[in-house]
Amino acid sequence: MVLRRWDLVVLGLLLSTVATVVKSDASDHTYKPKDQVPLYANKVGPFQNPSETYRFFDLPFCLPAHVKEKKEALGEVLNGDRLVSAPYKLEFLVDKDSELVCKKQLTMDEVAQFRKAVAKDYYFEMYYDDLPVWGFLGRVEKDGKSDPGEHKYYLFKHLHFDISYNKDHVIEIGARTERNDPNAQVDITEDKGVDVDFTYSVKWRDTDIPFEKRMDKYSHSSSLPHHLEIHWFSIINSCVTVLLLTGFLATILMRVLKNDFVKYANDEDTADDQEETGWKYIHGDVFRYPKYKSLFAAALGCGSQLFILVVFIFILAIVGVFYPYNRGALFTALVVIYALTSGIAGYTAASFYGQLEGKNWVRNLLLTGALFCGPLFLNFCFLNTVAIAYRATAALPFGTIVVIFLIWALVTSPLLVLGGIAGKNSKAEFQAPCRTTKYPREIPPLPWYRSTLPQMAMAGFLPFSAIYIELYYIFASVWGHRIYTIYSILFIVFIILLIVTAFITVALTYFQLAAEDHEWWWRSFLCGGSTGLFIYGYCLYYYYARSDMSGFMQTSFFFGYMACVCYGFFLMLGTVGFRAALFFVRHIYRSIKCE
Template sequence: MRSLWVLCIFALVLTGVAHDDQKYDIGEHVPLFVDNLVPFNNPQESYRYFTLKFCKPDPLHHKSQTLGEVLQGSEKVYSGYDLRFRRDVRPARELCKASLNAEDISRFRHAIQNQYHFTWYYDEIPIKGMIGDMDHNDNCYLYTQHDFQFEYNGDRVIDARVITDAAHRVKLPEDATQLDVSFTYSSTWKDTDVVFDDRAANNANELYQEEIEIQWFSIVNSFVLVLLLTGFLAFIVMRILKKDYQRYTSLDEEEDQDETGWKLLHADVFRFPANKTLFASIIGTGLQLLMIFFIILTLSVVGVFYAYGRGTMYAAIIVVYSLTAVAAGYSSAAFYRKIEGTNWVRNVLTTVTLFALPAFLVWSVLNTVAIFYSSTVALPFGTIIALFALYFLVTFPLTLAGAIAGKNFGGSLDAPCRTKLAPREIPPAPWYRGPIVHVAVAGFLPFSAIYVELYYVFISLWGHQLFTPYGILYLVFVILLMVTACITVSLTYLQLSMENHEWWWTALTSGGATSFFIYAYCFYFLYSESKMSGFFQVSYYFGYMLLICYALFLMLGTVGFLCSFVFVKQIYRSIKCD
């Protein structure tokens, strides 16, 4: 456990999670940084601020970026605003005069029609605002004055906002070829009792109370489902063990075999699965992803990440992924040893690329799309080289080191029954007990337990609403794991009762089946709950959701199999095996 938190602290140091803790003197200049322009309905489709003809400093000075800011597509540039700590700007002051030609006007009109909004940063506090608005006749208006409202406590900035109104805007005629615009600004400062340590929570977007109530009501329902499933499973196990002890005290073995089909599989139930290398790699990678998820979510729950630092979280995920590669290598190799695998080189290569390679392919396609659209979310060449260096100099060596340790210290399978050389023939089963129905049931029940919460998760990932109650997300994921484990174990028992000993891959696929339903939900959310549009945004949406669902498949599949494995070993320990 201590090593786990050492990894967390190291990751946070590398990603620069700590936000600015700046103190200012009265009258000291506090720089305002302008960031990207983003269509309101397409939050991943960000563009450089000065693609529109705002007041542009000469020369441009970019703020140094952290890895998280680069991953988020942020590109902060010093603005020309002269805003000083606790000094009001009254009356409004002119920033610059701009002469717009037909192309400039057309770009502004397009941005206003698509509800582009800007993001500025003042002492690392994000300030969001709209470029302009439209009236009921679809006339476009550009806001020309920004009124800043600041709050302070002692020598620190607590809050920052910008106000725009219809009194300070200019009409952008569709057929205009020339337009002169004067951009102005003002500022006011107000004292507040909010302390600096609470400013992130004070500024964070909060969910509506009725939405919180819906979430907690759904979580209560989910916990009831978990209790019912757990009780059902416990009833099955106790009933099995009770009958085992009763029947195996008698000498009538033939009657025992006629009544209980799963006992007939004691010589085949621990027969190793096909494609041992891939199977062991899935187990190792799934455990690694589970570790990453709980590390990041735990740090979010305790408030380590700055409320607006979503990019910092992205960077932390990448660094923690690299550092936990040793766990993936060890888990994969240890399990590979248990199932008597022999191709260790293939095991290491499969483990280190099982998630990284699909992630690279998805990113390559989407990064190409971003470059084509000249979006800021396209990673610069230097960052790409740094990520490759992190992978080959940290991730791969740690995976190899973990695999060596797993190979040498992994232990044996310790199966309670010996496996015969010739596999037992599997009797035919009706269609409703086939693998497709099996997997469908295994995926649908856990999905139904988290269906309501998915909406809030999706609007956080693909909208502008920040999902602040990470504790709810934590509970939802725990519920998902518990329901997945219960359902997979129950279905594994049913499969063994039908004298089908090929349960290894079925248990793994059944555990991960929920990810298929979540990806299907992506289509419903896009067309029914969101207003995302355009090839750029839709490709990002489906591409990264495919990657997220793939990660969920690996995690849930691992949980489903390992729980089934423990269950199978336990029930076969209770019977007499030759």
């Protein structure tokens, strides 16, 4: 499946093209009575497993005379959408009552196939004039006349469409089945052939909702009063965390620093030969370059790129690009913005690597390009193989894989190299207020709680506690069927996350230096990024305690892609933590006289 012209334009015109949506066959969405309004069947799958979806006609439904596949954008394909013409004909303003779709004799194998789908609570998804339509394939009923453990399975054979219109526009559509009507369903409990008459009916109703607001109802669920109350509670909880943390820094850390400055100033005036203690004692080692500086610079480059990526995504969300069921817009934005911001990763990594007096900048660029994309690519290869084995719509067609490869080869990689060349030639110098001694001082023995892992646990807990309430709604939207639209609240929570991460990293860096441990570079990065590990721990809790997801495919998709997301958060927040710690360390060592 190849990109359409819209997908090629999107590489050059980022904001305008991401805002573009996939239009229906009627370009202006206006119709005359008896006009054929496009209806496309999308996919079916278990309701509890959002990643495990299949093509609509993988189940033995009635096939239309001519099955037409809808051309899809890159984001739609990544989203698992596979739209084909549906067997129902819903003409504009034409009511129908028990219209026959087809008479079908289900074989024993087809009955078993439908029964398996009903048992797994399969739902279907269609799009009518770009409006989503859902429904369930059937229902399961406990058989009280026989063994209580046995069930009866019913397949819905009649589907009723309620459609609202305003003048010449379709405004709303819903699909329902009569669960208690025996004539609207057929028993498929036994392994035997069944004759089924698939029928549907249509009822049109007038409404005064304007066409511009027809998508508003899909965002109302996340804006209900009780949901807003929980969201604001999340923000209040986060703000209290920030206030407590900033209060701690203001009253304790700043006071300690002030006393340190006074003490070191008095030491200089009274006894030049007095032995130095505390963080001043290691002024000749604190700016000693870290081990594995090429990897460190690459991590900073990737983290900076991901930070800019998240900021752009928030901008697009706040201006209204990601409204409900703008199919594939988020995935398109992620691919395009990541490709266009790869120059930031190259420039940041090469520039910082040069400041650390690194020589092999080509290897540094290769490491930068592979540090995040490498694990993501390996993870994708495994998960796409799983999807192919399941024959699910999550498996990307070969043409889409080629398009993504071309974007990486023709956009991402060249921009990474150009950014790297610009960073290499920037000739920036590392600004260290203290001279570094020739030989490093020995780090004194420290208690266990000052080692890396306990410090990471302390550093990650507070930022995670500031966002964990909002995390549930994000997970329920991404890995469920809820709709998330309150991006302004999410942006506030994101800002709080950055502030808390920076502050806690600064505090732990000070305590590390006060204990005369000068290896703070990697420690500050790991402590800042440790929130990503807490988020992955929340994934375990959400999967086993808050969701009903099951099966190898859904489990591998959930934990596989969440591992990549949490790894991205680790790199991004690690970069934020290190930058804050670097600013703090430079400030305190500029404030004292170092020989």
